[in-house]
Amino acid sequence: MTENHLTQRNRKTEGKLALGREPWTESRIQAESGLLAESEAYALRAADKLVKAQVPRQDIQILAKLVEGLGHLGVVTTLDKAAGEVLIQTTEGCWPDLRRALEHMPVELRFLTEETCRQDMSKPEKSLRYRQPPKGD
Structure with missing residues (x-):
C-alpha cells in the first residue's frame, strides 16, 4: 500500500467516526460514567474498615504476611x-474472621483504634494483648 492510499483510508475512517458521534451521546456517557464512579467510590468507602x-x-x-495470606482478609x-x-x-x-485469626496468631498485638478498643474493653475475658504460644522444645 502506498502512503497516498493509507492517507485516503484514514480520511474515510475519520469521516465515519465523526458521523457516528452525536453530541448528546458523549454527554450521556460522561454522565453515566460519573455516576458510576461516584457510586463505586461510595461503595469502597462504606466497605472499608x-x-x-x-x-x-x-x-x-x-x-503482614499472615494477614494477607489468609484468603485476602486484609x-x-x-x-x-x-x-x-x-x-x-x-x-x-471480613473483619470478624480476621479478628478471630489475629487472636490466634503468634504475634503480640494491641489494637489502637478507639472503636475496636471499646469493643475489647467491654469483653473482660479478652485482653488487648494476645499472648504468644509457648515455644516448643
Whole structure:
C-alpha cells in the first residue's frame, strides 16, 4: 500500500467516526460514567474498615504476611516502623474472621483504634494483648 492510499483510508475512517458521534451521546456517557464512579467510590468507602494496631517491630513483616495470606482478609500497612504501628485495612464482612485469626496468631498485638478498643474493653475475658504460644522444645 502506498502512503497516498493509507492517507485516503484514514480520511474515510475519520469521516465515519465523526458521523457516528452525536453530541448528546458523549454527554450521556460522561454522565453515566460519573455516576458510576461516584457510586463505586461510595461503595469502597462504606466497605472499608481501618483498624490501627501496634505490634513489636520485629513482627510487622510476619503480621503482614499472615494477614494477607489468609484468603485476602486484609492488607497491612506500616504507619510507624519504630513504634510498631500498623494499619489493617479490611471490609466489614471480613473483619470478624480476621479478628478471630489475629487472636490466634503468634504475634503480640494491641489494637489502637478507639472503636475496636471499646469493643475489647467491654469483653473482660479478652485482653488487648494476645499472648504468644509457648515455644516448643
